[in-house]
Amino acid sequence: MIALLLILIPLLGGIITFFIKKEEGARTWSLLAAIATFIVAILGFTICNSAESLTYKAPWMGLLNSSFSIAADGMGAMLCMLTAISFPIIFVSTWNTRYSNAKNFLGLMLLTQAGLMGVFLAMDALLFYFFWELALIPVYFICSQWGGEKRIKVTFKFFIYTFVGSLLMLVGILYIYSKTNSFDITAFYNAQLPFDQQMWVFWLFFLAFAIKMPIFPFHTWQPDAYQQSPTAATMVLSGIMVKMGLLGLLRWLLPVLPVASYSWGDTVSTMAVIGIIYASLVALQQNDMKRLVAYSSIAHIGLMCLAVFTENKSAVQGTMLQMFSHGINILGMWVIVEIIERKFGTTKMSELGGIAKKAPALTIFFFIIALANIALPLTNAFIGEFLMFNGILGVDPNISKYGIPFAVLAGIGIVILGAVYTLKMARSVFLGETNSLTESGTDIAFHEKAILGIIAVTIIVAGIYPHHLLHSFEDITNSILNKSDVLHLLKTKH
Amino acid sequence: MNALVLSAIFGVVMMFSGVFFKRNAPIKTTGIIAMLLLLIANCMEMKGIKLFRFDVSAFMSFTDYALFFNALAIFATLVYLLVASGEMEKIGKNLADYFALIFFIIAGITITTSFTSLLSLFLGIEIISIPLYILTGADKKNLKSNEAALKYFLMGSFSTGILLMGIALIYGSQGTFAIDKMNFITDAKSNPNLHIAGMLFLLFAMSFKASVAPFHFWTPDVYDGAPTVFTSFMATIVKAAVFVGFVRLFGGAFAAMEKTWSVWIAVMIAATLFVGNITAVFQQSVKRMLAYSSISQAGFLLFSVYAMNSAAREGLLIYSAAYCLATIGIFAVLSKMDDYSFEGFNGLAKRQPVLAFTGTICLLSLAGIPLTAGFLGKFYMLKAAIITGQNLWLVIFAVIMAAVSAYYYFRVIQAMYFKDGPAPSAPATSIEKxxxxxxxxxxxxxxxFPNVFLNWLYF
Known part of the structure; x- marks a missing residue:
């Protein structure tokens, strides 16, 4: 029931929002709907987290052996939690941003939330595909209507890219379905396709996930889309939507096609490492804060993808934790970029400077988030990245022989170059002398302090005491690794 | 049988209604009521109530599947009449004749979907085609309409010739017209070339009627030249009916030769999808874009012939329903526009929100976005093709082409919602809305809930 509510509240809330005439009313209503979802999520995942309340199954397309089956396992719950936290924060932080026709904007945002929740909860391949597309359509409309100058072209590129990916995934789903005759996730886990079929079906799925994450060389839609979209949509895209790809890898790829994931592991890891280095180098050259954050996000996602394919517990646990942490951190980053853009009308780093003198509170929050972005100890990202690097270095030589070079190269990109570009941004935007543009700057308002405060507290608490979070997805990690354990399979064969 | 006899009678009634009624309104009402009666009569036959008891078993057999499709076609025509009859008045003075011709086409459709003899297939196809030639040229003062009608007539007669030639060859080989008595097992003495040639001629002729590449060249000109309301009818209900005939012919008569024709069909699917989609991308007029898009949709419909399994037969119904509804909808929106170019749609969302919104849903369905009928249609077709287990490249090619199709459908959505402009258009009446x-x-x-729909089939 809880699981169903998590989809229904934003869905109905969103539909109702379209019919609220007054802008203030629509804003209040959408915020209330988002907060209601948040409360349901909190209650569901802490107090009444019995198995019955977290699963829901209803007959849907009987002829096709597909059912409306949703369930919140550890990973799904964590991502739903991330979604539930993010939307109220997004609504509050963009409270003062003016949109023409705000009710449609907010309605579409809530529909996106419903779609995302569905993706994270779906336990039926066809349902998963439905939600996968449903999360995309509202975002397409948001970005095309309320984005920047080049919005139509850029969003369209994003849409076509992801649409191609998801259609290929549909072929993959149908192919496995033609063998299992059921869309249920357990049937998919038991499909056990022969080796040669796994090898190419893998790419049908992986392309969809790689485009969504995005992994080099399928990332070209991303920086433009992040830059041109309205910031609220960018927060959704970068904070939550990219996690769809990672969830896809962990839930729908590794356990379903274990042999292919093992065989293609080094290929994919190489793509991820190239992406990390490349994105970090490009991030160094950026002058626009939005593009810098976008490229930094590509690098971080690349690391998570790399860690997933090492298939050991430390790395997968780290990935799951980092999925949550990255969502929070990049959300905070975008909140600050949005505040700066609203105050000064630009996000060009060369035109800004010395904001620290005018807005000390904003600066403090920025530094906490920036340090989390570099994964300094005591921040949430440190734990995640530590576990991931630990896992990559300690990868079983039977799975990959290149654990150490991968870890070193990823380390250069994420840890060293990451620190360079993040601190460079900090210096040129916040430190130094004020100029004519930033001269008139003021500090942030109370509600902005409050949300940045929540983000900062989350960063530090998760950095000091990650035990609860890690524990919550330990079961699912074990079960994923168990199902994708190829080495065991190979041993029993010989 | 009910629908066949009644639609022929109603056709005659509508012809004479032009003599009795001087104004257009009663003609429209009569036509719509007659169509409704036709739908009821057809549904009665689905329930086993037969109004007419002639023995036509040598020519036609009204199977559940055929009756279900007839119900679908009649229902779609009813919806079409509701939304388009207002525009029909504007074309010319002979509204009653247009209605009569549409009823005759329905009679042709009922024959085409339930033939058991090649002769009745020929009759059905011709009863569909001849009224269509007239409807294409209905706008008599318009040069483009005349040109389209002439082109359609010449090309159509030519393909009819090929159809007849094919039937003659098959008859020569088999000595019968009945599709269930055909036997293509070849021994050392007999020569397979005769019936292979006959089968290919029939394949080409049907492909022409269904506008499958490389026999599609007439389609863009005819669809573009014909009055928009009739294009809508031609491109949807008629095309779907031809496909049902297609499936019946190849699944019934030529099932034994599947190895021979499935390669041809696979290549034709690929060609149709490629030509339709790639050419549609470069169109400047929405109407012409929709003509090419209807070619590309024919490529997907052709999967039902290619796969020839139960999923394909279900898929053909869902795809036809989805495609007919969405295309009728988008053509109804189009017929309100003064300017058929993409720029002509700029800003429609502000001027006429209902038209823009409904148009968007139709376009999303045509593009195959989930939660719309179009997605399930594509889904079923792909499923059917994957179940056959061969030529998987074709499926992957088809989804890539589906992604290309999203490009041109979304161009219209972009123009309506994200661009500013005057969107010159006539206001829609409330019944149309x-x-x-x-x-x-x-x-x-x-x-x-496609189940609800499909369950009717398995009653």
Missing amino acids: YTLIFICILIVLLGI
């Missing part, structure tokens, strides 16, 4: 909203609701319901 409600019918359009009704179409959208059907599209979404069919997209979420």
Whole structure:
């Protein structure tokens, strides 16, 4: 029931929002709907987290052996939690941003939330595909209507890219379905396709996930889309939507096609490492804060993808934790970029400077988030990245022989170059002398302090005491690794 | 049988209604009521109530599948009449004749979907085609309409010739017209070339009627030249009916030769999808884009012939329903526009929100976005093709082409919603608006609960 509510509240809330005439009313209503979802999520995942309340199954397309089956396992719950936290924060932080026709904007945002929740909860391949597309359509409309100058072209590129990916995934789903005759996730886990079929079906799925994450060389839609979209949509895209790809890898790829994931592991890891280095180098050259954050996000996602394919517990646990942490951190980053853009009308780093003198509170929050972005100890990202690097270095030589070079190269990109570009941004935007543009700057308002405060507290608490979070997805990690354990399979064969 | 006899009678009635009624309104009402009666009569036959008892078993057999499709076609025509009859008046003075011709086409459709003899197939196809030649040229003062009618007539007669030639060759080889008595097992003495040639001629002729590449060249000109309301009818209900005939012919008569023709069909699917989609991308006029898009949709429909399994037969019904509804909807929106170019749609969302919204749903369905009927249609076709287990490259090619199709459908959505402009258009009447909203609701319901629809088939 809880699981169903998590989809229904934003869905109905969103539909109702379209019919609220007054802008203030629509804003209040959408915020209330988002907060209601948040409360349901909190209650569901802490107090009444019995198995019955977290699963829901209803007959849907009987002829096709597909059912409306949703369930919140550890990973799904964590991502739903991330979604539930993010939307109220997004609504509050963009409270003062003016949109023409705000009710449609907010309605579409809530529909996106419903779609995302569905993706994270779906336990039926066809349902998963439905939600996968449903999360995309509202975002397409948001970005095309309320984005920047080049919005139509850029969003369209994003849409076509992801649409191609998801259609290929549909072929993959149908192919496995033609063998299992059921869309249920357990049937998919038991499909056990022969080796040669796994090898190419893998790419049908992986392309969809790689485009969504995005992994080099399928990332070209991303920086433009992040830059041109309205910031609220960018927060959704970068904070939550990219996690769809990672969830896809962990839930729908590794356990379903274990042999292919093992065989293609080094290929994919190489793509991820190239992406990390490349994105970090490009991030160094950026002058626009939005593009810098976008490229930094590509690098971080690349690391998570790399860690997933090492298939050991430390790395997968780290990935799951980092999925949550990255969502929070990049959300905070975008909140600050949005505040700066609203105050000064630009996000060009060369035109800004010395904001620290005018807005000390904003600066403090920025530094906490920036340090989390570099994964300094005591921040949430440190734990995640530590576990991931630990896992990559300690990868079983039977799975990959290149654990150490991968870890070193990823380390250069994420840890060293990451620190360079993040601190460079900090210096040129916040430190130094004020100029004519930033001269008139003021500090942030109370509600902005409050949300940045929540983000900062989350960063530090998760950095000091990650035990609860890690524990919550330990079961699912074990079960994923168990199902994708190829080495065991190979041993029993010989 | 009910629908066949009644539609022929109603056709004659409508012809004479032009003599009795001087104004257009009663003609429209009579036509719509007659169509409704036709639908009821057809549904009665689905329930086993037969109004006419002639023995036609040598020519036609009204199977459940055929009756179900007839119900679908008649229902779609009813919706079409509700949404388009207002525009029909504007074309010329002979409204009653247009209605009569549409009823005759329905009679042709009922024959085409239920033939058991090649002769009745020929009759059905011709009864569909000849009224269509006339409807294409209905706008008599318009040069483009005349040109389209002439082109369609010449090319159509030519393909009819090929159809007849094919039938003659098959008859020569088999000594019968009945599709269930055909036997293509070849021994050392007999020569297979005769019936292979006959089969290919029939394949080409049917492909022409269904506008499958490389026999599609007439389609863009005819669809573009014909009055928009009739293009809508031609491109949807008629095309779907031809496909049902197609499946019946190749699944019934030529099932034994599947190895021979499935390669041809696979290549034709690829060619149709490629030509239709790639050419549609470069169109400047929405109407012409929709003509090419209807070619590309024919490529997907052709999967039902290619796969020839139960999923394909179900898929053909869902795809036809989805495609007919969405295309009728988008053509109804188009017929309100003064300027058919993409720029002509700029800013429609602000001027006429209902038209823009319903048009968007129809376009999303045509593009195959989940939660719309169009997605399930594509889904079933791909499923059917994957179940056959061969030529998987074709499936992957088809989804890539589906992604290309999203490009041109979304161009219209972009123009309506994200660009500013005057969008010169005539206001829609309230009945048109409600019918359009009704179409959208059907599209979404069919997209979420296809079971309800398919269960009728398995009653």
